[in-house]
Amino acid sequence: MELWERSGTLDLLGDLLRESARGGRVAVVAGEAGIGKSVLVTEFVRRCGLAAWVLWGGCDRLITPRALGPLHDIGRQTRGVLAERLNTAVAQEELFTAFLDEISGPLQRPRPVVVVEDVHWADEATLDWLIWSGRRIGRMPVLFVVTYRDDEVGAEHPLRGALATLPGAITRRVSLSPLSRECVADQAYRAGRDPELVYRLSGGNPLLVTELLKAEGRAVPATVQDLVLDRLRLLPRPARELAHLVSVIPTRADDAIVAGAPDLVDMCVDAGVLVPSGDGVSYRHELLRSAVEDALSPARRVALHRRVLGVLAGVPGVDPGRLVHHATQAGDASAVLRYGQVAGAGAARQGAHREATAHYRSAAGYADRLPASSRPSCSRPTRSRRTWPGWPRRDCRPGGRRWLYGRICGNPNRSVRTCAGSLGWPGGRGTRGRPGRRPRGRSQSSRPSCRVGNWPWPTATGPSCTCLRAIGRRRSPGESKREPWPFGLGMWRPPSTLRST
Secondary structure (H helix, E strand, C coil), X not given: CCCXXXXXXXXXXXXXXXXXXXXCEEEEEEECCCCCHHHHHHHHHHHHHHHEEEEEEECCCCCCCCCCHHHHHHHHHHCCHHHHHHCCCCCHHHHHHHHHHHHCCCCCCXXXXXXXXXXXXXXXXXXXXXXXXXXXXXXXXXXEEEEEEHHHCCCCCHHHHHHHCCCCCCEEEEECCCCCHHHHHHHHHHHCCCHHHHHHHHCCCHHHHHHHHHCCCCCCCCCHHHHHHHHHHCCCHXXXXXXXXXXXXXXXXXXXXXXXXXXXXXXXXXXXXXXXXXXXEEECCHHHHHHHHHHCCHHHHHHHHHHHHHHHCCCCCCCHHHHHHHHHHHCCHHHHHXXXXXXXXXXXXXXXXXXXXXXXXXXXXXXXXXXXXXXXXXXXXXXXXXXXXXXXXXXXXXXXXXXXXXXXXCCCCCCHHHHHHHXXXXXXXXXXCCCCCCCCCCCCCCCCEEEECCEEEECCXXXXXXXXXXXXXXXXCCCCCCCECCCCCCECCCHHHHHCC
């Protein structure tokens, strides 16, 4: 996509790069889908040339986001200590420290420019990494460029809290606006199109303007889907089938997916349907990919996801979150169960507990296929009801809240009391089994805490609060809305409020 009316923003990014010589800077680029964020960053990197050492990372639009996806992308580029630690089970802080060690090299090296795209799809561990790094780069010569779609970030989106914690002294917000009517009219006149019609259909969105101007014939299709499908129809059938295959893969189709079909890839690239991306290909924009995917029949979409799953399952080191995504879309129960547990364990280990819960929930629907020894038990239902009001026996079944607690704690047969104790919750076995009793030697104020809305949740570890919010709890019949939590964590809140956090 050609870059229009963005010279001022490019100059601003150039100024931030020069200022980063005296201390780190963060540029947060926001705009709606198709506004040109990726094109802007690509042009900025091109202008930097050899003066910058660019590290690219991106967040994918998966059913469950990849845990620390951008950091894994960067680790594959640095090929140093960071890559080694990402492949081992180390603590989250060790990974973050390894990243800082990678970018704090000798001064003679080109200035590091870290690009993190589409953080509106980021997992919570990635947001933790951005917050952690933003507070420590103030004295380092590095520039962070973060992009996100502001039209997909609501008032309660976790990204808002992450951006709010970035130091204001080094952070610069950049909002991209639509093209002016004059710019759209100028481009429409050059292409021989009706400028008013082009502006009305595109609203000044650079991507839509580009697609409308590239459409063959005088008639202007009504939607972007019509435009991209019209261009697909011009391709030979084998090339069109490849484009359909790529459309079911969020962000990018790796080399393993398109291997053995270089001629077909060239046809799609020459036709402007696909563009090179890393070692594979992708659609020029996520909107175009979604348009093609939505046009596929359900049976065709399932078959393509099954084909991608078969290929990726044989690729060493593939992210299990991607396998869960395609297995879910393909309706492959055994694959969802197998890779869901692997992805859940990996996400929990890296601190992405909300994503770990989502992976386990995906697998929970098929938990009845697990071996009997791996299924949860509820050997003391009476005691569980008496000690934990509001946790009915159905929560002990595969997919229930007790089952999810056990999975996250690493043992599907552990009781809720034991899991609470291992996570540091009051009322677990770590506090002698008495709800609300505080551990000896530690006051309520001395324990770390986090918040859900305006409610403090004292906890000894990060996973406890996140797991509690993600899994939630039902209120038993007749239980007051002001009934204290059995964990001694303050007053009870409606489940709908918990799940929205």
